Amino acid sequence: MTALLEISDLVKTFGTGEVATRVLRGLSLSLEEGELAALLGPSGSGKSTLLTILGTLMKPTSGHYTMLGHDLIAANDKELTAFRNRHIGFVFQFHNLLPDFTALENVVFPTAISDGRETPAARARGRDLLERMGLADRINFPTANLSGGQKQRVAVARALMNGPELVLADEPTGNLDSASAMQVMELIAQINREEGTTFLISTHDEKIASLCRRQIVVGDGVVTG
């Protein structure tokens, strides 16, 4: 396996002076292509900050971050936006769907913003993804009419829409009942197996973590295990 991304000596400090809080303290990590990894650690250990930096939504105070050969520390906002759209998918704890759009429109969104319109090919892929998520009968439903588990499966389909190499999931099952949580995790594991997409899943749930082939433990701003 080859390295998908590498970070080293990552430091992130919020605030300045006496109120400065150092959340990441020289964290280093490498993820291989096709990994299914769980990110574990107590609250405040820096898991969410790490995911945010890996997702190029935030820049570290210092350190190195390369993915697919791109130096993402040196890239500007425009380059990061395009990179994120093409190579990284997100699944949030609270699904974070666009409420005024249907399930299919939400799934197609990442492709539509890069293409400038909803192409028939994108809509076909969106339908296919929703069917794989077991939502064939909810394709044109407004997301407000879906259950929590269904919304999270729409969010997973959206994260996969552009065929990203990396999907970052921040507590994707944290807001679901155990049955829905297991359903979402099984889908993630299936896609990881079939398409080789790398998943990094932040979770507090040992049961969810045990479904992943690798567990990365973060504590006090560094990888501890």
Added chain:
Amino acid sequence: MLYALKIAARYLTASRAQTALLVTGVAVGVFIFIFMSALIGGLAEFILSRTVGDISHVTIQAETDDPPLLISPQGHVLVVAERGSTRIATLAEAATFLPLIEGVAGIKAVSPQIAGAGVIKRGAQVSQVSVIGLEPGRESAILDLEGYLVDGSVRLGSGLILLGRDLADDLALTVGQTLRLQSAEGVTAALTVGGIYQTGNGGVDGARAFVSLSVARTLFAMPQGVTRIEIKLFDLNAADTIAARIRSLTGLDAVPWTDGAEQLMEALDAQAQTGYVLKTFALITIVIGVASALLLSTYRRRPEIGIMRAMGASRGFVVFVFVTQGALIGVMGGITGAALGYLALLPFPSRDAFQAGTLPIDITQGSYGVAIALTVIGAILASILPARSAARVDPVTAIGQ
């Protein structure tokens, strides 16, 4: 950017009540803009038609030559001819210029005239009048005598005279009766009253008489030429340009009506400025309304903007979504307001049928296209601030909300 348009439209249709309220607010602003345009424009037309509608728009007046001097070879002035008080300057070759003048674009009518002073005598009664000789067939070319006629006919033939109502009443004259008109040159003619008019202007109705050009030639001993040429235009606002054109074509002293009408022009200008101020306030109201509504929408949709940014939407894309919302609101409000304005103005009489006591509103001066265009531009400008604010949303903070 078609996709940004779809998102903008979806945001507007998702909050129908709020959008309807916003569009209504913009439409009211546009309605006020259009109503003010029609009122100020109509008022200006009304004032102009009442003040200069019946006068010559461009007048070619003969220039009085300086009195001749007889100077000795040594430079001493030997004889000075005093200018007579009743001396009439003439446009001796007016006939040759008429076809040239009539060929100038924008000219509605040309009326060669001989004007002079005279007195009308009837029995013991005497009235001083201004006598104007008109070419038969062109009696109503400048002053609409046909429209103001209350008795008889405007047709000026040999031996006929047209009098104003006040003058006719003063001299107890009616159509068909005879009077004697003596010119300042001392020539007297016996004339029959062919018609009586009433313009509502005391100076015209009480001290002016119209005769044919041939009668005027006899009265003022002017076998050829005229004293002035009056010209009526299709557009009286083009008087300055057309007067300059006539001057360059003929070399004659063509004077537009605006010369000496500075006070009227200042009043009309002040009125127009008032209109601009009111219309500007209407536009400012639209801009503030759209900006505040979109700012509110930006705040409300911060989490969604954060999601869009996380999914790879550029700042430009987010700006375009909100600017498009502003443009759509401007288009919808502009068209609705323009339609409402047009419908509201329909019951008012047309510009040619203004009556005393009614609002002189001119539906053709509603500036509908300008109102819509300015509204759309204003709404787009108003949306830039909220759009930029939306584009600056930090996705990490917004998603965490």
